[in-house]
Amino acid sequence: MATPLVSFHDVGKTYRTLQGVDYPAIEHFNVDIEVGEFFCLLGPSGCGKTTILKMLAGFEAPTAGRIRMDGRDVDGASRDRGVVFQGDDSLYGWLTAVENVEFGLRMRGVSKRERRERALRHLELVGLHGQEQKYPAELSGGMKQRIQIARVLANEPKMLLMDEPFAALDAQTRSLMQAELASIWRAARTTVLFITHDIDEAVTLGTRIGVMRAGPRSHVKGLVSVSLNGAHSRTDDAFLRYYKEVYEMIRDEVAASLAHRT
Amino acid sequence: MGGARRLWAGYGGYALGFASLFLLWQLASLYLVSSVLFPPPTIVLKKAVVLARSGVLFEHLWASLQRILTGFVAGSLLGIPIGLAMGSFRPVRKLLEPYTEFLRFIPSVAMITVAVIWFGIGEASKVFLIIYTTIFIVILNTAAGVSAIAPNKIRAAESLGATRAQIFFHVALPATVPYILTGMRLAMANSFTTIVAAELIAANEGLGKMLWDGRLFMLVDDIFVSLVTLGLLGFATDRMFRWSIYTFAGKYSPSGG
Numbered sequence: 001m002a003t004p005l006v007s008f009h010d011v012g013k014t015y016r017t018l019q020g021v022d023y024p025a026i027e028h029f030n031v032d033i034e035v036g037e038f039f040c041l042l043g044p045s046g047c048g049k050t051t052i053l054k055m056l057a058g059f060e061a062p063t064a065g066r067i068r069m070d071g072r073d074v075d076g077a078s079r080d081r082g083v084v085f086q087g088d089d090s091l092y093g094w095l096t097a098v099e100n101v102e103f104g105l106r107m108r109g110v111s112k113r114e115r116r117e118r119a120l121r122h123l124e125l126v127g128l129h130g131q132e133q134k135y136p137a138e139l140s141g142g143m144k145q146r147i148q149i150a151r152v153l154a155n156e157p158k159m160l161l162m163d164e165p166f167a168a169l170d171a172q173t174r175s176l177m178q179a180e181l182a183s184i185w186r187a188a189r190t191t192v193l194f195i196t197h198d199i200d201e202a203v204t205l206g207t208r209i210g211v212m213r214a215g216p217r218s219h220v221k222g223l224v225s226v227s228l229n230g231a232h233s234r235t236d237d238a239f240l241r242y243y244k245e246v247y248e249m250i251r252d253e254v255a256a257s258l259a260h261r262t
Numbered sequence: 263m264g265g266a267r268r269l270w271a272g273y274g275g276y277a278l279g280f281a282s283l284f285l286l287w288q289l290a291s292l293y294l295v296s297s298v299l300f301p302p303p304t305i306v307l308k309k310a311v312v313l314a315r316s317g318v319l320f321e322h323l324w325a326s327l328q329r330i331l332t333g334f335v336a337g338s339l340l341g342i343p344i345g346l347a348m349g350s351f352r353p354v355r356k357l358l359e360p361y362t363e364f365l366r367f368i369p370s371v372a373m374i375t376v377a378v379i380w381f382g383i384g385e386a387s388k389v390f391l392i393i394y395t396t397i398f399i400v401i402l403n404t405a406a407g408v409s410a411i412a413p414n415k416i417r418a419a420e421s422l423g424a425t426r427a428q429i430f431f432h433v434a435l436p437a438t439v440p441y442i443l444t445g446m447r448l449a450m451a452n453s454f455t456t457i458v459a460a461e462l463i464a465a466n467e468g469l470g471k472m473l474w475d476g477r478l479f480m481l482v483d484d485i486f487v488s489l490v491t492l493g494l495l496g497f498a499t500d501r502m503f504r505w506s507i508y509t510f511a512g513k514y515s516p517s518g519g
Contacts, residue, residue, distance in 0.1 A: 057417070057421055058420075058421070059417050059420075076420070077417065077420035077421040078421065078423070079421065079422060079423030081421055082421055082422070083417065083418065083421045085414045085417075085418065087414070089412035089414050089415065090412070090414035090415055090417065090418040091415075091418075092415065092433065092436070092437075093437075094436045094437075094439070103419070103422055103424075103432075104422035104423050104424075107419075107422060107423055107424040107425070107428050107432070108423055151418075151422070152422075155422050155423065157421075161421075
């Protein structure tokens, strides 16, 4: 393969707690993400998955190592890396669905007609046709996540960062959204970093899964390449084989994270 | 039918509440107290009509309202940018917090003496007092609104390519609107208290002056006309604020989506 789009090189993140104690959340984190990959970062809760996403997004700086994208060090947020957040608090409640999707284009000075046309196209892509003029407060949790996805896609980033975007949804909506995201990704082939604690979700969506060790000093324990991406049913042998492989890798980490907390 | 029922559900309770208030007042003044010092609403209404016809009532009303509006608008226009700056920049907050934290505990009523010494008994002292009573509440609420903005709203804007100035005008400012409106609503209520107190002490016209004259010349009915006018005026302005908060707050929610 050519040079990776993103590379984490020996990345570490140490937080200082309120008691003044240093907590090394991440240590020696090494991962390369290639162009066009759907990379799922899987780990038990509290292992620092979201910290990895925040550092790549540019919201937080690593305390050790370096993160590079396109051969340049990540320094602050950039429209190259669009973020889909877990909750709905990143949406702008005073803007309609279509205005939310237009936001990035409007900030960049794209003409009114062009940005409206692009926003409507992306709302349709995520299945929100007919909801354009509604405010986020009038829409369900699943629909709000669709607005977030449309908002990021319309901005045409080089990469999508998704932080457990379906974790707060009910099971039915979640599996529907997973299937739709998979089909959007198959059409667009944008590079994705997808954070999740759900093995099923990782195996369903990912082309590669990085399993993280439980914190502290968390890093990638092992990598699994998957070739399903939503095209297979959850009862297929292939799906179950991958599931088992990942499950066995993560089992001890979940136990460790539980033991750590109690 | 549906419209009438909706109207009843929306305002029926209100109408009943108000009717019962005036009915109780009527009964109390006729049978319970039965004194010229406590006129029933029918008499007060008659007196109000007389005062309204002669224009006296509107003169007083307009004098008070003008002072309130001038001071309130000026106080809000000063308070909002100061509050935004305090909420956005920690050094500004550290620098200005002593002022707000110290001065907001000195009630505007206590400042009347100083205001009269500094600005005389004319309009300037009244407007100063209303600005004083408005500005701190607006500052505090605006600053609180800024710090209540969900960090993800700012982060999303950053990774969509917005500049710092754009984030301020397109995210921080609209997200703070409901807090600003709430601060202004509280400030408006304070303005009523302050203006009456100031006019009681030193003024040539105004609803407070009307109260004072009523006491001086034993015009009990006039006192009650002034009181009812104050109540209705306050109720009307507060409704206006509540309406605008409800209209904007649903969408302009600072934390939720």
